[in-house]
Amino acid sequence: MTQITSGAAATSDTLQGTPVVPGVAFGPVVVATTEISPDAIAAFEQQDLSADDATERLDAAVGVVAQRLADRAASTEGSAAEVLAATAGLARDRGLRSAVVGRLGQGTGLLAAVAESVEQFAELFTQMGGVMAERVTDLRDLGRRLTSEIVGEPEPGVPTPEVPSVLVAEDLAPADTALLDGTLVLALVTERGGPTSHTAIIARQLGIPCVVAVPGALGLRSGSQVLVDGVSGVIEVDPDPTDAAERVARAEQRRALLEAWTGPAATSDGTAVKVLANVADRASAQHAAQAPVEGSGLFRTELCFLNRKDEPSVEEQAELYGGVLTAFGPDRTVVVRTLDAGSDKPVAFATLAGEENPALGVRGLRLSFGNPGLLERQLDAIAMAAEQTGTRPWVMAPMVATVEEARAFAEQVRGRGLPAGVMVEVPSAALLAHRFLEVVDFLSIGTNDLTQYTMAADRMAADLAHLTDPWQPAVLALVAITAEAGRQAGKPVGVCGEAAADPLLATALVGMGVTSLSMASAAVRPVGAQLAEVSMDVCEQAAEVALAAVDPAAGRDAVRALIAPA
Structure with a gap:
């Protein structure tokens, strides 16, 4: 082995x-x-269903599976809620249903029609690459759940x-x-x-x-x-067994020390670092606000609308945003990201259909190019929520590729009396970060997409996992360029991708000049406690060795050796 x-x-x-x-x-x-019981599948296939009866059986199964996933999304929060809601939307996808119904009309059995249609879309998603390829696991899981429901078996899991x-x-x-x-x-x-x-x-x-x-x-x-x-x-x-038990015990002792951290975040020699939480709605914001955070560095507004067919009114949006702003209050920062719809987060009233490569297509800020009212109404709603709650959120746009895009967005945000920023997810934004900071008030690095676009590697390809690692030196070099631009301009540069949740990597990011880290609530204490144990000088050394590493594993090893507790 x-x-x-x-x-x-x-x-x-x-x-x-x-x-x-x-x-x-x-x-x-x-x-x-x-696996699904072969006996249950064999028993079902003995039935002689007409195309209409099979379609009715399909629709019933879709309804049950989609609702089950939506209920689970409602019972959880954060990233879990996001992906569950997206999978529920995938279950209701009209294109998938049409593919199944088309095969039924040609005489294909229901189970085979579902399986073939799922594989058709799986192949399509794989060809698209990027975050669409990431949905293949979800799609095949959905196919298994539909099959189980159709044949009357408990759902797989x-x-x-x-x-x-x-x-x-x-x-x-x-x-x-x-x-x-x-x-x-x-x-x-x-x-x-x-x-x-x-x-x-x-x-x-x-x-x-x-x-x-x-x-x-x-x-x-x-x-x-x-x-x-x-x-x-x-x-x-x-x-x-004895050695293993001792190592687990040491890890648990270490974990207990980290969990005792109460903030605010700073290095051991007093350099302040904002530790923030990523949130999706009022419920997740209320939960995150109980953690020792200084606010939210990423409010994913699109997650409020994944199941909406029609665009909410300005007033309705303002109420949704106000719930998040109220949870943190006027003294903590909330960074609101405008709609990051498209690709793997379809929003019915915003996303374009039929793109050949959605991950590189019209998503995020690009949706406003052909539909400017979509962004204008959202900014109006954010400003209304700010006024109603007595808060002053920061507002940033996703998928910004040029300085002109950043300038135009910032003008609209500042016109409503709010600070304006953009996300650094496209390598061009990192390379020109100093010019972007001439027109915006802050930058926030989304390391998930930045890594994918920098390394030209599908995030779900197991054979390429070493390339989609945020410790990749090329990715860290772009982070360092962006952070240095912020330092020179005297403006904040944060990280809100999954890299921020890695305590080890957090030390190197701070050493590069990153001023805030936003993450899932569960990661807040480990990250904050790790930063409290190291000086800014050690953080800068961590940045140097991570950037000089030949690959992610070498970077991890070098930083771990530098900051490992005695």
């Missing part, structure tokens, strides 16, 4: 993957399967371990990951996925140690004992 990849050395008793959520766990393996265990899977769908029981799932190990996949994002939100893109993971036997190191990405098979 030997697997050696770049980074930490692996032996015949170890596997190596990409670490995404720190922590150490030791326990028996439980392998997740997605991860098993519930009888004892605390390490969950191993090819990949996990959001509907499974979002509802994991942290008392029974000690860690996640997946054979596919990348550092910014849905599984990684939700695992980070839940605080479960996670290693993705582990070749050979499915070769692990259920019941075998493994030690998962979410910092190095190494999975040790059948380690010495």
Whole structure:
């Protein structure tokens, strides 16, 4: 069972993957399967359904599955709610239904029509690449759920371990990951996925140690004992139990110290760093406001509208935004991102249909080019919410590629009396950050998309997980360029992508000159506590060694060696 990849050395008793959520766990393996009873499938296929009867059965199954996913989205928050709501929308997609119904009309059986249509769209999404390719796991999971509902079987999903265990899977769908029981799932190990996949994002939100893109993971036997190191990405098979227990105990002691951190964030020698939370709506904002944060560095407004067919009025939008602003109050910062619709976040009243490559198409600010009223009404609503709540939110636009786009957006925001900024997700924005800061008040780096666009690598391609790692030196170089531009201009530069939630990487980001870090609430205390243990000089050294590293694993190792506690 030997697997050696770049980074930490692996032996015949170890596997190596990409670490995404720190922590150490030791326990028996439980392998997740997605099989549906062959007997149930055979029994269903004995029925002689007409095309109309099959369509009726399909629509009923879609309704049940979509509602189940929407209910789960409503019962959770943050990234989990986002991806569950998006998958519920995928279940109701008219294009997918049309593909199935078309095959039914040609005489194909219902189960085969569903399977073939799912694979048709999976192939299409894969060809599109980028964040659309990321939806393939969700799409195939949806196909399994529809099939189970059609044949009358319980929906597929991860098993519930009888004892605390390490969950191993090819990949996990959001509907499974979002509802994991942290008392029974000690860690996640997946054979596919990348550092910014849905599984990684939700695992980070839940605080479960996670290693993705582990070749050979499915070769692990259920019941075998493994030690998962979410910092190095190494999975040790059948380690010495005493040694493993000691390492877990040390990790738990370390975790307890981190969880005791109460803010505000600063380095050990007093350099202030804003630690903020990413939020999606009133409920997630109210939850995040209880954490030791100085506000929200990313309010994802599009998540309020994933299930809306019609654009809400200015007044209705203002009420939604006001709920988030009220949760943090007038003394804490809230950065409102205008609609980041498109690609993997379709919003019916905004997103363009039929794009060949949505990840590189009309998304984010680009939607306003052909529909300027969409942005104008949203800015009016944000200004109205600010006035009604007595707050002064910052407003930023996503997917900004040119200085002129930034200037035009800033004029509209400032015309409403609010600070204006843009996201740095496109490499051009990082390379020209000094010129962007001549026309905006702040920048916020979205490392998920910046990494994908810089490395030209699909975030869901397991074979390319090493490229979609935010520790890539080329990505960090763009972050450093942006942060230095902010330092020279005397303006804030934050990071609101998943990179901000990595305590180790956070030290290097601060050393580059990043002034704020926004993340899932679960990551706030570990990041804040880590920064409190290092001086600004150490942070700057961490930045230097990370930027000088030959690859992500080397960067992690170098920074860890620099800041590891005695």
